[in-house]
Amino acid sequence: MQVIQVRQLRKVFGPAVFGPASSAITAVDELTFDVVPGAVTGFLGPNGAGKTTTLRMILGLVAPTSGTATINGKRYADLPHPSGTVGAVLDRSGFHPARTCRDHLRLYARLGGYPDARVAEVLDLVGATSYAHRQARGLSTGMRQRLNLATALLGDPDVLLLDEPSNGLDPEGIAWLRGFLRAMAVKGRTVLVSSHVLSEAEQMVDRVVIIRNGRLVTEGLIADVTDRGSLEQAYLALTGGAA
Numbered sequence: 001m002q003v004i005q006v007r008q009l010r011k012v013f014g015p016a017v018f019g020p021a022s023s024a025i026t027a028v029d030e031l032t033f034d035v036v037p038g039a040v041t042g043f044l045g046p047n048g049a050g051k052t053t054t055l056r057m058i059l060g061l062v063a064p065t066s067g068t069a070t071i072n073g074k075r076y077a078d079l080p081h082p083s084g085t086v087g088a089v090l091d092r093s094g095f096h097p098a099r100t101c102r103d104h105l106r107l108y109a110r111l112g113g114y115p116d117a118r119v120a121e122v123l124d125l126v127g128a129t130s131y132a133h134r135q136a137r138g139l140s141t142g143m144r145q146r147l148n149l150a151t152a153l154l155g156d157p158d159v160l161l162l163d164e165p166s167n168g169l170d171p172e173g174i175a176w177l178r179g180f181l182r183a184m185a186v187k188g189r190t191v192l193v194s195s196h197v198l199s200e201a202e203q204m205v206d207r208v209v210i211i212r213n214g215r216l217v218t219e220g221l222i223a224d225v226t227d228r229g230s231l232e233q234a235y236l237a238l239t240g241g242a243a
């Protein structure tokens with residue numbers, strides 16, 4: 001079963017009401033790809049390629065200009081239990097500065113209808129138990145990343161969508177993330193991770209969907225796409241040398 005299906009997805013921003021028509025930006029352009037369960041899929045492309053806009057359309061946060069994005073055959077808004085189906089980390093700023101990690105998670109557990117006991121479980125899953133008592137304002141970027149991930153995991157979702165999850169992580173954190181995502185995939189979960197750092201993504205993913213200027217460049221198993229070279233070499237060859 002193809003859990004995430006993106007079909008001819010397109011997003012044009014603008015033009016501004018009084019601006020010239022040329023100010024319209026085509027962020028995503030006739031994009032079609034699948035994300036399958038049991039694998040970590042890297043959603044790759046340079047800055048401004050349209051990765052975040054695509055993830056936001058999959059999550060129903062941005063309305064497509066045309067095309068569809070579905071999860072288990074349904075648009076996100078039509079899923080019966082959205083937070084129990086999809087866990088997403090899109091930005092890193094959703095914390096009240098004075099709230100502790102544990103209280104932040106308790107609040108989101110309550111909002112999602114999950115038992116309080118789930119808070120300790122997700123703290124443990126992401127390795128954040130030791131700083132659960134600390135206020136969000138004092139957390140490092142890597143600690144915030146883990147807390148975001150813990151929040152996304154509250155509903156034990158089958159699908160994980162993570163936008164640049166290795167941003168701000170130290171090498172130890174990146175190694176941990178790699179192991180964590182791998183374990184999720186082994187359990188049959190569907191994992192889509194965006195990144196513009198190809199060397200890092202290469203270590204972390206089984207499949208890739210590469211986009212540029214909002215359009216699909218290629219998708220497939222990383223071994224097939226790279227054909228024994230590095231992902232960076234394959235990417236440069238596929239995009240005519242423009243990274």
Ligand SMILES: Nc1ncnc2c1ncn2[C@@H]1O[C@H](COP(=O)(O)OP(=O)(O)OP(=O)(O)O)[C@@H](O)[C@H]1O
Pocket residue numbers: 013014025026027045046047048049050051052053054196
């Ligand atoms: N709300 C918006 N209004 C206008 N343009 C936007 C908006 N959101 C994104 N864009 C534009 O759409 C294009 C794609 O942006 P997007 O953030 O999806 O790229 P990205 O691949 O996630 O980039 P990065 O790796 O830098 O995060 C860019 O040209 C961006 O400026």
